[in-house]
Every structure is written in structure tokens, then in C-alpha cells.
């Protein structure tokens with residue numbers, strides 16, 4: 001499926017829809033999530049029309065990560081949160097609802113759980129074959 005230029009983040013990037021901007025540079029834009037799962041929930045998007053992170057060039061990914069680190073540091077400092085979670089979803093099957101690549105920056109603190117954790121710990125023996133398949137694909 002080609003990139004859908006009518007998605008909400010494309011509209012925000014074209015300034016057809018407003019956003020609460022946190023940071024902008026030549027390649028990226030960061031703004032507050034309109035439906036925060038926690039206070040401080042921030043999004044970082046590339047300006048390039050990429051549906052998933054895999055659709056970005058290597059330089060595009062670098063710019064996206066650079067901005068995510070910069071903004072996440074600011075979230076941590078600014079909101080004085082003890083932890084910060086970075087989340088990035090690719091494809092509806094992974095839970096991606098807006099088809100424009102983005103990182104979520106989520107302040108975290110002890111005792112406040114988000115449902116992104118697994119339910120059971122896996123042993124190294126269980127994990128190793130999976131890791132081997134990933135290594136083989138590098």
C-alpha cells in the first residue's frame with residue numbers, strides 16, 4: 001500500500017490540522033499526543049512521507065532517532081519523571097493506528113503500568129532460537 005497523504009500526521013505536517021508543537025527541525029516534528037496514555041505523552045514524526053520506519057532512508061531514521069533522544073531527554077528533565085519509555089509501532093498488526101512513522105515518548109514511574117509488557121519471563125533457552133533468527137536476518 002502506498003503512503004496515504006490524507007493521514008492525520010501528514011495534515012499536521014502540512015499545517016492543515018493544529019498540533020501542540022514541542023520541537024521542529026528540517027527533518028522532524030515533535031508534538032503532544034492528543035489522547036495521552038500518560039501525562040507528557042509526546043510524538044516524534046519524520047517530515048518525509050514514510051508509513052513505517054522501514055520506509056525511511058538511513059539518514060531519515062538517524063534524524064528521527066536524534067530528535068526522539070533530544071525530546072525524550074527534555075521530557076525526562078522537564079517533567080522530572082524517573083523513567084521514559086520509547087515506543088514505535090509498524091503496521092496495524094503491531095497496533096499502529098496512524099500510517100505515518102512515529103515514536104511515542106512516554107514518561108514512566110514505578111507503580112504506573114502500561115499494557116506493553118509481556119506476561120511471563122522467558123528463559124535464555126527459549127529466547128536464543130528467536131535471537132538467532134533475528135541475527136540471521138541482519
Ligand code: AMP
Nearest residue numbers: 008019032033034035089095096097098
Ligand atoms: P499509533 O497507534 O502508534 O499509530 O499512535 C497514534 C497516536 O497518535 C495515538 O496515540 C493518538 O492518540 C495520536 N493522535 C491521533 N491523532 C492525533 C492528533 N491530531 N494530534 C496528536 N496526536 C494524535
